[in-house]
Amino acid sequence: MASLFYQFHLLLLLLLSSLIIRMICMKNCWLWLMVFLCSFFLSLRTYYYVNKIENEPQRITNGYLKIQTDSIKVDGNSLKLTGKIQGKKYFVYNTLKSPAEKAIWQGKALPNMAIVNGDTEDFDNARNLNGFDAKKYYQSLGFTQVLQAKAIKPVKIQRFSISDVRQRLIWRIDRRYSTRLASYIKALIIGYKDAQFADYTSAYKTTGLLHLFTLSGMHIQFYLGGVHLLLKRAGLVRETRLLLLSAVGLLLIILTGSGFSTIRAVVSFLIAFACLTLEIQLSKLDQWSIMLFLLILCFPLVFWSVGAQLSLYFALILSYLNDLRLKKWQQLVLFSAFALPIMIYSFSEWTIIGGLFTILLFPLFEWLILPGCIVLFLGCFLPIPQFLSFLLEQFFRLLEKVLALAAFPNLTIGRPTFTILLFLILIVLLLIDRLKYQRKTYWLLGIAFLLIASVSFSAKGMVAFVDVGQGDSIFIKLPFKQETFLIDTGGRLKFRQKKWQRRQQKHLSDYNLLPFLKSLGCTKIDHLLITHNDADHMGELVNVLDNVKVKNLYLAKGSQIELKKLIQSIKGTKIHLVKKGDTVGNKLKVQILSPEKSTGENDDSLVTYFTLNHQRFLLTGDLETTGEEALIRNYPQLKTDFLKVGHHGSNTSTGKELLEKVRPKYAIISAGKKNRYGHPTQETLTKLNKQKIRVFRTDQQGMIYYHWSATTKWGEIKLLIDFLE
Template identity: 35%
Template sequence: MLPILILFTIYFSSCLLYDQKNAEHQPNQLSKIEYQPDSIEVNGNRLSFIGTSCGKKYQVYYQLKTEDEQKFFKNLDKNGTLVFTGTLSKPEGARNYNGFNNVKYLASQNIYRQINIESINGIQTNSNFSLQLLRRRAIIHIQKKFPSPCSNYITGLLFGYLGKDFGEMSDLYSSLGIIHLFALSGMHVNFFLDWFRKIFLRLGLTREKIKILQIPFSILYAFLTGLSISVIRALVQKLLPYRKIDNFAMMLILILIFMPKALLTIGGQLTILYAFAMCMTSFKKTKKAQTNVVNYLWSSICLTLVALPLLIFYFHSFQPLSILLTFIFSFIFSTILLPLIIIAFFVSFTGIIIPCNFIFLVLEGLIRAIDKPLHYPFVFGSPNIVQLLLLFIFTGLFIDFYRHTKMRLFFLSGLILIYLTCKYPFLPTITVIDVGQGDSIFLQDRFDKQNILIDTGGKVSFMKYAPWQSAQAKTNAEYTLIPYLQSIGVGKIDHLILTHTDDDHVGDFLKLADKIKISEVLVSPGELSNPVFVSKLTKANLPVHVVKTGDTIPIFNSKLEILSSGYTGKGDNNDSIITYGNFYGSRFLFTGDLEREGEKELINNFPLLKVDVLKAGHHGSKTSSDPDFIERIGPRIALISVGKNNRYGHPNQETLETYNKNKIKVLRTDLYGAIQFYRSSNQWQIRTVK
C-alpha cells in the first residue's frame, strides 16, 4: 500500500507543478485559434467556443455582427481555424462570498486565458474528421429536423447538450431537484450498453466477443456525449470485471491517472461520491426490503443523505420531494422518452419525422404544474470546510449505526445541529453585495431572525436589439445576489426596500421574487408614479408597503429608520429612500442614488446628522457626495457600489478627492468585490472578497 501511495503522491505532485507552469506560461497575443466544433454555442448575437492553439486551450467569446454571420456559425459543421483580432485576458475570480469562481472552473478544464474577439478576419475550414465533429453534426441535424422542445430533449438525453432556449425548463427541473436526469451518467450508460448487448446476442455473437466490441462502442459513446466525467465513470465501472468496492477502487485509480483534475470539478466530485455511496449502501438494506420499490427508495434515501452535504456546499438548497420525483421521472425517462427519442433520431435520417413533440409539451406542462406548489426549495446555506467534513462523517456513521437506536439518534441529532449552524449564521452582518454597476445591500441579524435587503441590482440596457440579436441570458442577480443569499441560508427576505426605480437598483426584482420568498416590499410614493415599476409590483403579487419618513424596521437590537421617503415624488435619484441605523454604536447611512440636491435636503431636515459608515450616493459620481455634505456628516468609511470598468467612469475622481481630503477610507466593490461588516469581539469587523 505504501509504495502505491508514494507513486500517487509523486504523480499528482508532478501534475500540480506542470499545471502551475502551464498557467504561468501563456502567450500575450494570438491571431489564430482552432475551434472545438462541439463546443460552439450561438445565443442571439453571442458566440462562444473552446479553442486550441499550440496545445493550449482557451475560452473564446465574440459578438456576432450580422445575421448571416450568426447563421454561418449555427450551421458550421467542419473543423477549422479562426483568424481574428482580439485580446487575451485572465478569467474573473469570485467577487462575492461563496460566489462562482470562473478561474477555478476553467482551470479544471486546463483553460487559463479567455479571448475576446473584436473582429474575425477569416475562417479556414478543413475536411479533417473527429468524433467531436460527429457530435456537432448530430446536434445540428436534430436542431434542424425537430421542433422545440423535442429537439432539446433529444440533444440533452442523447448527446449531453442543452441549448440556451432550454433555460426556463432547466430552472424548473433544478428547483424540483431532478435536473440530474439530463446529466448523462449511470442510467443512460446502463440503458445503451444493455441494449448493445441484447442486440448483438440476438445476432448470435458470443459474450466474449461482445465484451471486446463494448470497448470501442464505449469510447464512441464517451466522445458523443462530450467526454462527460459522469459518463466516463459509469462506462469504466460497467466495463471493469470487478465487483462492489474493488470495482469502485479500480475505477477511481484509472480516473485519477487519466483525468487527474476530475475531483476538481463539481460533476467529478458528485459522480465519484454517488458511486462510492452506491457501493457502500448496497450492504445496508434492511431485512424488510423485499421489493424492488422498497430497495430503490432505501438506496435513494441513503444516496441523498450521503450527497446532501456536497449538494448544499455548491447549490445551497434542496427539494425534499426530489427523491420521489426522481423515482417517478427516472421511470418516465428510461422506459418512455429514451426509446422514443432514439427511434425518432435514427428514423429522421430517412426523411421521416415522427410527430412526438406533443409528448414533450405535455411533459413540460406537467413539470410546470408540479413546480407551482413546490417552487421554493428548502435553503440550507453553504457549510464551511469543517462543517462539510463533519456532515460527511456523521452521515456515514448514521447509516452504519442505523439499527442501533441510541447511536442513530445521537448521530441524527449531530447532523441536525450542523445543518442548523449552516442555515442560521451566528454573527450579524451588513454586506454590500457586488452586483456590478448597481446597488444591493443585505442586513442580516444573528440566527437570521430578521433580514433586510436594500435594492436588488440589475442591468441597464441602452440598446435596442433586432430579433436575431436577442440572447437567452440569466439576470445579473442569478450570478451574484441570489447565490449569495442562498449560501448564507436565506430562504425568505423579511423586508425588501426598493430605493427608486432605476434598473441598476430594482431591475432584478422579479427574478429575486421568483427564487426567494419575500414577505414585504417597501417603496416610496414617488415610485408608484412609474407605470413600468408598478407593473413589476403587480406581477410579483407581493405585499407592498408605501413608506413614510419616520418609519422603522427592528434589527440588530436597534432599528433601521426611514429618514426620507423621497424628495421629488418622481421615483428618480433624488427620490431615493434614505435609511439610517445606529447598530451596536456605529452609525450607518444608506442613500441609494441620492445626488447633491437631495443631500442638501437631508442636511436641512437633519442638521445634527452624524455618520460612521456612508453608502455613497449614485455610485460615487460627481453629481453626489457634495463636499459640504460629507464634511457635515463626517463619515469614517465610504462604501461605493460600482461595476468594474463601467462605462460611466464611476467613481468620479472629484468625489474620491473629496473623501481623501476628509481622510475617509473608501471601499469599492470594483476593487474589493463584496464588502462585509460582521459583528465580532463586541465590534464591527470588515472583510472583503479580494
C-alpha cells in the same frame, strides 16, 4: 469540497494523520510503496497541469484559433465559443457587428478555424460570498484564460475533428425534430443542452429531477448495459466483450462532449466489468478508489468542479448502499437523504420530494424515455414512423405539466462550512455502517440535525454590499435571523438595440443576489427598501419577490406614481410609503433621512442610516451633491463609519462638504467591472483619498461585507477578491 486535495485545512490534516497512523499499524510495505507512488505521480501531474493553464494576461495578434465547433453559441450579437491557440484552451467572447457576420456562425457548415485579435484575461473568482467561482470551474476543465476577441475572421479548412462530427449530429437533430423534442434528444443522447433546454425543464428543477436529464451513471449503465446484452446474445466471450465495450465507452465519451459525469460512469462500468472478466476480487470501494485515481490523473483539478464533486460523492454513496442489499426503492430513498450534505454545500437547498419522484419516474426513463430518444436519434439517419416523434413530444409536454402542478418548494438550508460538510459526510458513512449491522442511529441523526440547524441560525450578523454589477444591493442580517433587510435589488439598464442584436433576457439576480441569499439560508426578507426608480436599483425587484417571501416593501413617498402597474401586481407583500423622519424595522431601527417627497429620480433617493455593533452606516443611493448639501443642513451632527458612496462613484455625487461633515472611515463604491460609464471617476477617488478614507470597490474586490459575532461582538470587514493594482 472543491478544495479537497489542493488547499490546507485543519480537519483534512487530522484525517490524513489518522490515515498515516493506520498505515503504520498495518506494517504493509507494499501498501506504503503504492501510496508513495500514487501520491508522487498525482503531485507531478498536478504541478505540470497547473503550470500549463496559469498565464499572464497578454495581447494576441493574428492568432490561429482551432475552434471546437460544437461549442459555438450565438445569442443576439454575442458570440461565445471555445478553441485552442498553440495548444492552449481559451473561452472566446466576441460582439458580432452585423447580421451577415451573425449568419456565418449559425449555418450548417460552421467555421472550424479563425484568425483572432484580442486580449486575454483571467476568469473571475467568486464575486459574491458562496458564489460561482468561474476561475476554478474553467481551470478544472483545462481552460487557460478568457479571450476577449476584438476581431475574429472565420476560416473553413478541411480537417477531421470530433467536435465537427458532434456539431453535425446536433444540426441533424435540430433539422429533423421540433425545438422541444430536439432539446430532449440532444441532452439525453449526446449530452448537449441548448438555450431552450432550461425553459422546458424548469419543472424538473423544482421537483429535483433535473439530474435525470444529465448524462451520468444511470444513462451509461443503460447504454453500455444494452450493448453488453447484444454482445452476449451474439455469443462473444467476456474478454472480447470487454474490448468492444471499452471501444463503445470511448466513443460515448467523445460523442457526448467528454463531460466529467460521463467519463466517470464509463470508467466505473469498465472497471467493474474488467474485475468480473479477469476474476479480480475488488470491493466496490476499491473500484471507486481506482476510478478516482485515474480521473485525478487525467483531470488534476477535478474537485474544483461542482458537477465532479456531485458525481464522485453519489458514486461513493451508491458503492456503500450496494452492500446493504436493499430493494431498489429503498436504495433511492436512502440515496436521496444521504445526498443532503453535498446538495446543500453545492446549492444551499435540498429537494424534499426529489427521491419520491425519482422512484416514480425511474421506470419511465428506463423503459420509455431513453429507448424512445435512441430510436428518434437513429431516425436522423434511418426512416421511422412520424407518429413516434409526435407521441414522445406529447409525453414530454404532459410530463412537464404534471410536474409543474406537483412542484413543491425546496428546503433552503444554506451553505455549510467545509468543516460541517466533512462532519456530515462522516455521519452519512457511519449511518450506512450502522444500518448494515442494524444498529440504532438516533444519536447520529440528532447530531446531523444540530449541524444543519447551525447553518441557517448563525450567531453572526452581516451588512453585505452585494456585487450586482453596475447597480446597488445591500443586505443586512441580524444574528440568529432576528431580522433581515434588503436595500435595492440591482438590475440591468436597457439600451436601444436592433432586433438581431437583442440577447435572451436573463434575470441578473438569479446569478448574484438570490444565490447569495440562499447560501445564508435566507428564505424571507422582513424589510425591502427601494431607494429610487432606476433599473440598476430596482430592476430585479419582481424576480426577488417571485423567489423570496418579502413581508414589507418600502418606497419613497411620491415615487409610487411611476410604479402604479408594478404595485398593483404585487401580492402578499405590504407596501409602505416612507419619507424623511420615518423609521423602518423592529430589532434594528433604520432611519430615513431623506427625501421629504420623491419623484423617483437620483437626487430623491432614500437615504438610510443605522447603527450595528457600534458601527454607523450611511447609505445614500444615487444622491447627488444638491441632495447631499440638503442632508448635512438638515442633520448637522451626522457622523458615520461606513459611507455607501452615491451614484456608483460618479462625479455628480460625494461632494467635499459631505465628506468633511460626516467623516467616514470607510467608503464603499458599488460599480460594475469595466462599466461603460467609467465609474468610479478619478475625481471622486481623489476626493476620498484626500480625506484619508479607505475605499472599497465592488468592481475590483467583489462583494464587501462587515460581519460580527453576537457572542464576542468582534467584527471585521471582508473582501471576496484581494485586488492588487
